[in-house]
Amino acid sequence: MRQFQLIYGLLALFLPVSFAFAQEDEPVDYTAKYFQEDKTSQADTTQMDAWDIMNPLFLADSNNVFRSNFGIMRVGDQQYIGFRLQPEFAFGKLGFGLDIPVFFNLDDGKFRSDAFENGAGPFRLFRYIRYGVKKRDPFYAKVGDLTGAYLGYGILINNYTNATSLERRKVGANIDIRVNNFIGLEAMYSDFNFASFNLFGMRPYVRPFGMTDIPIARTFEIGVSYVTDHDQTSTHFSDSVSYASQFLADKGVSAFSADMGVNLVRTPFFNLLGYAQFAKINKIKSQVLADTLEAMAPTHELMADYKSGKGASIGLNAKLNFLGNVLRMDARLERQWYSDYFIPQFFNATYEINKDARILQLTSATNQPGIYGSLYGMILNKVRLGGSLLLPDKYDETNPASVKLNADIINVLDNRLDIRGMYYKGGLADLSDAFELDEQSLAKVSVTYRIFKIFAAGIDYYWTFARQEDGRLDVDHQILPYFGLNIPLYSNKQQTVK
Template sequence: MKKSLKLSILFALSIFLFATSTSAQNDYPVFGFDNSFTNLSNPDSISSFTGAFAFAQIGGENYAGVRFQPDLSFGKVGIGLDVPLYFNLDNGDLYTDEFKNGSGILRLISYLRYGRKKKDPVYLKLGQLKGEAIGYGSLVNNYSNSPSYEKRKVGFAYDIRIKKIFGIEGMYSDFNSKSFNLFAVRPYVRPFGASGIPVIKTLDFGFTYITDKDQTDRFDENSGKNEFLSDGIEAYGLDMGILLINSNFINLTGYAHYSRLRKVKSDSLVAFHQLVPPTQGYGAGKGTGIGLNANMNVIGNLFKLNSRIERLWYTDNYMPQFFDAIYEVNKDAKIATLGDVKSQEGIYGSVTASILDKIMVGGNLLLPDHVSEESPATVQLNLRTQDLFDKIIIEGYYTKGNLTKMSDTFTFDENSLAVMRFAYKISPILVTGIDYRWSWTEQENGSYKADNTVMPYMALRFQF
């Protein structure tokens, strides 16, 4: 896909985000484990249809077309599609280059879903993955397999429970034949799950294993393979949790975890460390954490609150929630930073509030006690309104990783991903608005570069 297609893609994508924010998919950017209020009005019961018209110049030729993006829900089953139809204005040929690489024709499917995670005994999802967490989020939290919409991936996530006692959850990031990509699995057991004993029946123990041998092209502007992953990266963890309070007013979960990032064995990484003296002592790292997660409802839907607080301890060469929202951008860069990470203590906290099911605002912060280049912070913010103002839509999402100065929290750079939308409903089916986006776009040489775009748009949207 050429750089000249960027306007068309962003134009159509803005419509896609608008549709999914209130559609069948449970996919608005969330906070990993803290996903209690991703649905403000039970969108699993809603189907929607969106079409976005666009013009583009591709390879010096002019194209016009439409992108159809229906989100369909049938009970526990959800289907999201993304069907681009661009025609050459000179000869009428259909543009098909978008399907020649990567997952090919599978790009037509945004996702296939069955069930709801942690609510139904069987949860399966195939397609784009966003806000994913494994277990209690010690290693995988807020993970996205497609930080660039120009290079979407097809992954798989699942959570299956058997007879209320045994379960297994996990994910695979990218069905690409070039390599074995990010794989995570967590078998778990609830030894008293079938006992019916309050509180005790919710106790669970899990073991997580993660590996990644990705050899596909990375997203950042230094295009190429992830050289440090030639022999892969491995991690594993143990965790446990229990639902301490379960009432109509508040649910309170306590949990603890231990995890370990094994040393990445790579000749390229060894050579890199020899050039950067502070990293010569690089080895395996481990971390532990203990925390509480609370969900609160006040007078029905008047006010809902989800909060999480966790105390972390970790050794040299370990980074909490290593597989996160920006992991896929440049895995080499993230692995390289492990060599500089020093033993540290810190706090992970998040708050998500919903008011009258019309405003959802939240954020999370991974904050070491002593923030530095060796121990950076990560922040994420999320805003969404639904029918708050007549015909006006306001939405936003922002994440910033590798943060060394809190004053740089809102400085946009290669560690930032952001979307902000202001839209107006002209009619029940016609919407116009403007998006601001900071993300990754493909360059003419095939590399990816951080870029900001302001994009006005108009869209047709149906619900049925």
């Protein structure tokens, strides 16, 4: 009962907020516009835009705006002054964003070069380049920041990000290619660091009846996934060398899954998708890991018999469009079963923070069922709120819960105020600690207020754990109050600030 009370709690939290904003502007029927403009999408309704259009991150990747923010940034105990150029452009299906930081230390006046060292180096200037929308367009590709990435229905990779460190940003790629609504391929790669083969996942899939006109049957999809990570990335510091993972350096980790899904109901106002999936995470055959587990076995009995783990789940994903874009909702509920040594959504938002800690968590995970639920709502393309919860039936330190929250509030208060936020917390043995920041937390908040038509003031906040200059994993949080230019590069009557 405790699990379902939490799901109802999420509903109670977001629904009142949704209806509170539902009367702000004259509604536009985006559902009709969607089907008029994209005939391919009309034929492909298996997963439409459940994880992308409803995801607040998609809104952030769909702007035409030039930003130049000047301010003071605090990193650890150091303060810097400078500016950040953050233009974003969207031309039809193509979108890209830049992030160019130019900061100087307030104490010695030196240019802050940390953002261009290690990680992606100079390529960190490109936050993302995107074409199309995943599961809506027959060709989708994104390079750069992969926040929110998933593979298939998410039993192995879900809510993943390769951007856990703002300073050492990684450049990855995510694609979904579909031919004639019959055969397709999803794939993602986390980090184009040629010294190492990093997290990689691929999922070929087929829709056996996709080229027919048979309702429901034409949406039936079968897929298989393979995921592996042989991360040997090393970062050289002044007096030490730090590795992304000691346990993956020799043998790596591998996993596979099989899934199927079908669109059970499809109307312009309501869509219901049902799916089932099975996965296996193979035993990690690392001598370093074996030695570590042997040393820990006397106090962690389960670790002594560490082996491969399996999991399965069935779920429903419902989407509702109410009066065009007045209110859209996306709700997902999934029942999970898994054996010892298996964690659903193992490759998640905190995986890149500390891979070895995540692997140790896997070696002590116990056999039990659980649930995964998510709820997102969008009102008038102005307000998007949502969250997700991964909750074992008996969660504790060996089988922890995780929670994710998103908020996007755009052009409110006479089109002057924007608020964007994302929060993820894993490793929850007690749900009362859900908002306690620690080594398994990611938090990003941005508040912008347009003082005049093109001038704005705001604050950005970022929290994570990351490698420090001496190689340690420690808190990496940045606070950036700023003012500067915020110039929309398109004409939109509803977004004009007087």
